[in-house]
Amino acid sequence: MENDYRRKVWIALLLAPALAVVIFVIIIPMLSALMYSFYGWHGFSREGFIGLKNYQDILFMDPFSRWTINALANNLIVVGSLMVVKVGGAFVFAYCLYLALPGHKLHRVVVFLPVVLSAVIVGGMWKLLLNPIFGAVNVLLVAVGLEAYTQPWLGQSSTALPSIIGVSVWHYIGFSVLVYLSGMQRISSEVLEAARMDGASHITLMRKIIWPLVAPATTIVVMITFIGSFNMFEIPYILAGVDGAPAGQTDVLGLYFYRTAFGSAMSGVQDFGRASALAVLMFMFIGVIAGFGTRWLRNREIEL
Amino acid sequence: MIKKLFFTGALAVSLQLSSSVAFAQTEISFWNWSPENRTQYETIFAEFEKWHPDIKVNFEGYETSNYNTVLSTALASGGGPDVFQVKAFGSTEQYSSAGYLSPLNADLVPGLANIAEPMLKSVTDRADGKIYAVPFGTVTMGLFVNDKIFADLGLSVPTTWDELLEVSEALKQKGLFPIANGMATGWMVEVFASALLPAHHGADFVKEVVAGEVNFSDERYVAGLEKLPLLNDYLPRGFMGVDGPTMLELFGAGQAAMFISGSWDISSFKRSHPELEFSFNMLPSAEGITNPYIIAFPDGGYALNAKSEKREASLELLAWMATKEYGDLLSAQVGFVSPIPGVNAEDPFLQSQIDMAQEAPVDYLMGAHYRYQDPTGSSLLQRSVQGLMGGDLTAAEVAAQIDEGVATYK
Numbered sequence: 001m002e003n004d005y006r007r008k009v010w011i012a013l014l015l016a017p018a019l020a021v022v023i024f025v026i027i028i029p030m031l032s033a034l035m036y037s038f039y040g041w042h043g044f045s046r047e048g049f050i051g052l053k054n055y056q057d058i059l060f061m062d063p064f065s066r067w068t069i070n071a072l073a074n075n076l077i078v079v080g081s082l083m084v085v086k087v088g089g090a091f092v093f094a095y096c097l098y099l100a101l102p103g104h105k106l107h108r109v110v111v112f113l114p115v116v117l118s119a120v121i122v123g124g125m126w127k128l129l130l131n132p133i134f135g136a137v138n139v140l141l142v143a144v145g146l147e148a149y150t151q152p153w154l155g156q157s158s159t160a161l162p163s164i165i166g167v168s169v170w171h172y173i174g175f176s177v178l179v180y181l182s183g184m185q186r187i188s189s190e191v192l193e194a195a196r197m198d199g200a201s202h203i204t205l206m207r208k209i210i211w212p213l214v215a216p217a218t219t220i221v222v223m224i225t226f227i228g229s230f231n232m233f234e235i236p237y238i239l240a241g242v243d244g245a246p247a248g249q250t251d252v253l254g255l256y257f258y259r260t261a262f263g264s265a266m267s268g269v270q271d272f273g274r275a276s277a278l279a280v281l282m283f284m285f286i287g288v289i290a291g292f293g294t295r296w297l298r299n300r301e302i303e304l
Numbered sequence: 305m306i307k308k309l310f311f312t313g314a315l316a317v318s319l320q321l322s323s324s325v326a327f328a329q330t331e332i333s334f335w336n337w338s339p340e341n342r343t344q345y346e347t348i349f350a351e352f353e354k355w356h357p358d359i360k361v362n363f364e365g366y367e368t369s370n371y372n373t374v375l376s377t378a379l380a381s382g383g384g385p386d387v388f389q390v391k392a393f394g395s396t397e398q399y400s401s402a403g404y405l406s407p408l409n410a411d412l413v414p415g416l417a418n419i420a421e422p423m424l425k426s427v428t429d430r431a432d433g434k435i436y437a438v439p440f441g442t443v444t445m446g447l448f449v450n451d452k453i454f455a456d457l458g459l460s461v462p463t464t465w466d467e468l469l470e471v472s473e474a475l476k477q478k479g480l481f482p483i484a485n486g487m488a489t490g491w492m493v494e495v496f497a498s499a500l501l502p503a504h505h506g507a508d509f510v511k512e513v514v515a516g517e518v519n520f521s522d523e524r525y526v527a528g529l530e531k532l533p534l535l536n537d538y539l540p541r542g543f544m545g546v547d548g549p550t551m552l553e554l555f556g557a558g559q560a561a562m563f564i565s566g567s568w569d570i571s572s573f574k575r576s577h578p579e580l581e582f583s584f585n586m587l588p589s590a591e592g593i594t595n596p597y598i599i600a601f602p603d604g605g606y607a608l609n610a611k612s613e614k615r616e617a618s619l620e621l622l623a624w625m626a627t628k629e630y631g632d633l634l635s636a637q638v639g640f641v642s643p644i645p646g647v648n649a650e651d652p653f654l655q656s657q658i659d660m661a662q663e664a665p666v667d668y669l670m671g672a673h674y675r676y677q678d679p680t681g682s683s684l685l686q687r688s689v690q691g692l693m694g695g696d697l698t699a700a701e702v703a704a705q706i707d708e709g710v711a712t713y714k
Contacts, residue, residue: 063679063708131550132542155488155544157696241369243490243683246544247691260678262373271678 030283037276046272054277064274070248071256074161078252079229081165086225087218089169090176095206097177098184108181112174119171123238126167130154130239154239157249164250168235172228176221183217184210219297223290230286233258253282329360330617335375336389339365340572344637351633352624359617368491379404379609386612387621390437392426392602394675399607400429400436406608407434412619415626415644423643426602426672437605438626441640444657445499445599445668447588448555448563448573452581453480461583465503465531465590472538475561482538484560486546487693490686492565494670497532497689499564499587499599502666504528506592510666514673520710521703524592529699531590533692544694556580568603570653571639584653586660593666600661601668603640677713684709 037054040047058064093111097104114122129136132152141150153163187210195209211218233254236244242259244251261275336345342365349361364385366374372395378384379399390396390405399405410417416424419439427437449461457478462468472482485496502510505524512518513525540546540554555563556577563569564587573580586596606625612618624630631647634640641649641657649655667673674681688705691697697705 061712063684063705063712130545131547132545133540133550133554138542150542152488152542152545155486155542155546155694157694241488241490242373243687246487246694247687247696249696258373262376 033276033279036272037280039273041271041273050273054273055281058274058278058281067248067251067256068278071244071251071253074244074250075230075232075252077161078165078168078232079226081162082168082225082229083222085165085169086173086176087221090173090221091180091211091214092206093173094177094180094184095202095210097181108178111177114171115174117171119234120238122167122171123235126163126170127154127239130163155246157246160240160246160249164236164239167239168229168232171235176225179217179221180214183214187213215297215301219294219301222297223294226293227286227290230282253278257282329358330614331360331362332387332612332614332617332621333362333364333385334387334621335364335366335371335385337366337368337371338568338638339367341365341638344571348630348633348637351629352621355624356617356620359620361621369489382611384609384611386609386614386618387606388609389440389604390427390607391604391671391675392439393672394677394680396427396436396605396607397429397431397676400434401431404610405436406610406612406615407432407436408438408608408622409435413438413623413626415623418645419626419643420645423602427605427607437607438622439602439605439643440625440634441603441642442600442661443567443603443640444584444601444661445495445564445566445587446660447499447585448565448569449583449585450555450558450561450581451583453558453561461585462588463586463596465588468588469534469538472535472562476538481540481554481560482562483535483540484551484555484563485539485565486543486551487539487690488545488547489551490683490690492548492551493689493693494682494686495566496564497529497685498668498670500532501525501528502593502597502599502669503588503590504531504592507666509592510669513669519703520706521700526699526703528592529689529692529702532689533695536693544690552576555582567639567641567653567657571637584656586664595664597664597666598657598660599668600665601671602643674710679709679712681706681710 036046038049038051040050040053058068097108097111128134130138130153132138132150132155135153137153138150141147151159153159191209191213192205195205200209231254232252236250236252236255237258240246240250240255242255244255257275257278260271260278334345334349338345342363345363345365349363353360375384375388376399379402384404390399396405400407408416416435416438423439423442424435427439428435447461453475454460457474459471459474462471475482485492487493487496505522505528509518509522509524513520513522536543540550540560546554551560551563551565552569552572554560556573558580567584570584573582586598589596606622608615608618608622626644628644628646631642631644635642635647635649635651635654639651639654641654641661649658670681670685684706688697688702692699692702
C-alpha cells in the first residue's frame with residue numbers, strides 16, 4: 001500500500017516540470033488570448049469589454065473580412081498543394097530510396113539537409129535566388145537560352161504563392177521522406193517478395209501493398225503537414241514581407257495575425273483584440289480538423 | 305574556519321561591487337530605424353559622451369520594415385529602449401495614447417522652445433495636447449537623377465510628366481532602366497505613389513479629402529492612380545519582384561538613371577557609391593500641380609520611454625538633441641534638415657532641399673493624415689497600388705479599397 005502511494009508521488013513529481021511548462025507556456029497564453037479577444041484594444045492599451053465584436057469584425061466587416069477570407073483561401077491552396085506534394089511526392093521519393101538504387105545513401109542525405117537549415121536561412125537564400133534581376137534562377141534560365149521564362153517570381157500574383165509553396169517543399173520534404181522510409185523498412189520483406197514473384201509492377205506494389213501498410217507513417221506526415229501549413233509564417237514573412245506582397249497574394253493566416261497584432265512596416269497600428277480573436281479562431285479551426293483527421297486516420301490504420 | 309572564510313569573502317566581494325557601482329557609467333539605449341547609419345550615429349554619440357563622461361549611449365538600429373513591430377513588442381513587455389525615434393503624426397500618437405511615452409516640455413528639454421510650431425505639432429498627441437518627442441528633422445521625397453548618364457545622352461532633368469515619359473523612352477532605347485523603382489517593398493511603393501500622385505490630383509484635393517468633403521474615389525485621385533501604371537514599361541525588368549536593396553543597387557551602380565525616393569537615401573548613395581554623380585530634384589508637374597514640387601514632411605522625433613529607469617541620463621541626452629550642436633552633427637553626418645534654428649547646411653544637397661521645400665512644398669497625404677487608426681491609409685495604399693501596378697486592380701478599385709478601409713475609422 002505504502003509503496004503504491006510513494007510510486008504515485010514519484011510519478012507526480014517527475015511529471016510536474018513538464019506539466020508546468022505546458023501550463024505556463026501553452027495553456028495560460030491560450031486562455032489569455034481567449035480573454036484578450038473579448039476586449040477592445042487601442043494599440044497595446046486595453047479598453048472595455050466588448051464581447052464578440054472582435055470576432056464580428058474579422059469575420060463580417062470589410063475590409064477585415066475580405067482579408068480574413070483571402071488569407072484563409074491562400075492557406076487552403078497551400079494546404080492542398082502541400083498535401084499532394086509533401087505527402088504524395090514524399091511517398092514516391094521514399095519508395096525510390098527504399099529500392100536502394102545506386103547512390104541512394106547520398107540522396108538520402110541530400111534530401112534531408114534542407115530540414116536541418118533554419119527557416120530564416122532558407123528564406124533569405126531563396127529570396128536572393130529568386131531576385132528578378134540578380135537572382136541565380138533567372139540568370140540560369142537566360143544562360144540556357146530560356147529567357148522567355150524568366151519572371152519576377154515573388155512579385156507576380158501568378159507565381160508568388162507557388163514560389164513560396166516550392167520553397168516550403170524544398171525545406172521540409174526531407175522530413176516526410178524519412179518518416180515514410182522508416183515506415184517502409186518496417187514492412188516484412190516476405191510480403192514484398194511474394195508480391196514481386198506474383199509479377200506485381202512497381203506501381204501496383206506502391207498502391208496496393210506499401211501504401212496501406214505505411215498507414216501509421218501517413219497519419220504522422222499528414223497531420224504534421226496540415227498543422228505546419230496552417231501555421232506557416234517564417235517563409236512567407238521573409239520572402240513576401242509582412243503584408244503578403246504583392247497585394248495580399250501571399251497573405252496567409254500566420255502573416256495576417258502577426259500584422260494585426262504587431263503592426264506592419266512603418267505604417268501599421270496594432271489591434272491586439274482582433275489579433276487574439278483571429279488566433280482563437282485559427283486554433284479552433286486547426287484543432288477541430290486535426291482532431292477529426294487524426295481519429296479518421298487512426299481508424300484507417302487499424303482497418304488496414 | 306570555513307564560516308570565517310565565507311564571511312570575509314562575502315565582505316570583499318560586496319566592497320568591490322559597491323566601489324565599482326560608484327564609478328559606473330549610466331548606460332542608456334537608443335533605438336532608431338536606420339541600422340545603415342550606425343557608424344554615423346556612433347560618431348555623433350561619441351561627441352555627447354565627451355561632454356557627459358558618466359553616460360554611455362548604446363545605439364541599436366532596426367530596419368524600417370520591422371522597426372514598429374520590434375519596438376512595440378519591446379514596449380509591451382515592459383522593457384524597451386530608454387530613448388527612441390518615433391515617426392511623426394499617427395505613429396507618435398499610437399505610442400503616446402498607450403502610455404509608453406513621457407510627455408516633454410521646455411522645462412525638461414529647453415531646446416523645444418526654439419523649434420517651430422508645425423514641427424512640434426507633428427509630435428503632439430491630439431488628445432491631451434502634450435509634446436511627446438523632440439523633432440529631429442524634415443525629409444523630402446523627390447527625383448534622383450544620374451547626372452553623368454543624362455549628360456552623356458544630352459538629356460535634361462524632366463520638369464513635367466510629359467518630359468518624364470520622353471526622357472524615359474530615350475533611356476530605354478539605350479538599354480538602360482529609366483526608373484529604378486520596384487514594387488516588392490511595401491513602404492517604397494507608398495513613396496513612389498505619394499511622390500507622383502500630387503502632380504495629378506493637386507493640392508486642393510488634399511485639403512478637401514482631409515476635411516472629409518470628398519473621398520478617394522474623387523475623379524482627381526483616380527486620374528492620378530491611372531497614370532501610375534503608364535510607367536510600367538520604364539521600370540526594371542521584373543519590377544514587381546524588385547525590392548528596396550535591389551532598387552538602391554540599380555541606381556547606385558548606374559543601371560537605372562532615375563529613382564523616385566526620399567532625401568534619406570542621399571547619404572546612403574554617398575556612402576555606398578561615392579563615385580556616383582547624382583542630383584536630387586523636384587518632382588515633375590502635370591495638370592493638377594503646374595509647377596515642379598517636392599513632398600516635405602517632418603520625419604519624426606526622439607521620445608522618452610515612460611518606464612525608463614535612467615530618466616535623468618535620458619533627459620540629458622534629449623536636451624542635447626534639441627541643441628544647435630546636435631543639429632549640426634546630424635545634418636553633417638546623416639543629412640536631415642534640422643528643425644533647430646541656426647543649423648547650417650553646408651552640404652549642397654541639404655541646402656537645395658531647404659530651398660526646394662520653401663519654394664514648393666506639398667504635404668505627405670497618407671503619412672501626415674492617415675496613420676492614426678487601423679487600417680492606416682499607408683497600408684491600404686501600399687497594398688492596393690501593388691495590385692494596380694501588377695495589373696490585378698483598376699484605379700477605381702484601388703480608390704474603393706482605400707475608401708472602404710478609411711470608412712472603418714471610429
